[in-house]
Amino acid sequence: MCGRYAASRRPEELQGIFGIEKWEPEETLAPDWNVAPTKEVYAVLERPVKDAPMPRPVRQLRRLRWGLVPSWSKTPEGAARMINARAETVHEKPSFRRPFASRRCILPADGYYEWVTGSDERQLEEQGRKKRTRKQPYFVTPADGSVMALAGVYEFWRDPTLPPDHPLAWWATCSVITTEAETTPLGVAPAEGPATLADIHPRMPLMLTPDRWDAWLDPARTDPDDLRGLLTPPPAGLMRAYPVATAVSSVRNNGPELLAELAAPEESTLF
Secondary structure, three states: OOOOEEEOOOHHHHHHHHOOOEOOHHHOOOOEEEEOOOOEEEEEEEEEOOOOOOOOEEEEEEEEEEOOOOOOOOOOOOHHHOOEEEOOOOOOOOOOHHHHHHOEEEEEEOEEEEEEEOHHHHHHHHOOOOOOOOEEEEEEEEOOOOOEEEEEEEEEEEOOOOOOOOOOOEEEEEEEEEEEOOOOOOOEOOOOOOOOHHHOOOEEEOEOOHHHHHHHHOOOOOOHHHHHHHHOOOOOOOEEEEEOOHHHHOOOOOOHHHHOOOOOOOOOOOO
């Protein structure tokens, strides 16, 4: 699962990393260390530029709303539930199969957050002595400090309640593709706590290594069987995970301090 992530890189930096040809400065987003569903996020994608003399695909940095609204949907109300698409079924699910075939993107991130419930806390809940377990958040990020390129799909939705020329008549939305979490050791593991990503959560967002960026973004590639070959997880050992303060659990909190590594989990009985 990917339910929250951090994205603090500036457009100028992303432009160099991804070879972006077009982005509009007025669409610049502020750095966000607590990206939650329905927020606007940066996406790297390739589409022809409207009214261009040669209608070739151009690599662009665009703003999308996180939480995909299918083009056939009557309302956008379910967007917050459509933040993830499973790699195993993205090619066949009605909401995702068309975007997967022709509208794929990369969502740049510093890393993502995931929450772990400690064994003692789970036991208390099972005994009925605690109504809600406390969870320790971890931040998962590339061990080498590089950008985390999350595989995504995007879609356009037309709001039927607004006139065609209204600036909000069209929504551009996206989902993060997830896959089974790695069971191999982390590249850098915390001193105490999870040793693998699967110890944190059974799912993880699919990270694309640079050798797959061009193929993933190429709108000319539309064969589902061909595209599914791009959904294999990256090589093991590329990630690190470390505990962060529970302040990240509230979407009201936002700032670089959310990424500060704790010396140990806030709950010493987590593992």
